Amino acid sequence: MSHTTFATTTRGLDRNLPPMRLYEKAKRLGIWNPSDIDFLKDKADWSALKADEKDLICRLLAMFVAGEEAVTLDLLPLIQVIAKEGRVEEEMFLTTFLFEEAKHTDFFRRFLDEVSVASDDLTRYHTDNYHYIFYDALPAALSTLETDSSPSALIRASVTYNMVVEGVLAETGYHAFFTMLERND
DSSP, X not given: OOOSOOHHHHTOOOTTSHHHHHHHHHHHHOOOOGGGOOOHHHHHHHHHSOHHHHHHHHHHHHHHHHHHHHHHXXXXXXXXXXXXXXXXXXXXXXXXXXXXXXXXXXXXXXXXXXXXXXXXXXGGGOOHHHIIIIIIIHHHHHHGGGTOOOXXXXXXXXXXXXXXXXXXXXXXHHHHXXXXXXXXX
């Protein structure tokens, strides 16, 4: 794709648009590195857990790490559609999604490697419903944007990613982690 103009040199960036305000917030709050997290206390806590508790945490971890990887792999077509439409402020914000999803993938895999030492195949925890969403629905909704950038395709992709994967599944998973881990300090 060649360019004929750039927003930053013709109209500037509209810093009042909601995506730009969210971009500013993402820059301010998204500064973390999974490699900087010290898992020493987590390792000690892990050794004190019962086998069924470890299994439940591994189940959640297996779904989170693969879900984060799936989003990292599948999100680019959404960003590309927005870029092709010249919505640079929105694109700038969406690039933070991709960066964060990659860091989440890194974080959960580090936890699996360094704390739970889960080296076996964790896909046994991926249920039929999980498969449907992360192996089929999410990649289908987002990859459709490579050939169909219609409003209905954008809505389908956005709802699948933002509402179903992030808004329902991730939030439910975070709640499960919080409830379970808070009980065990």
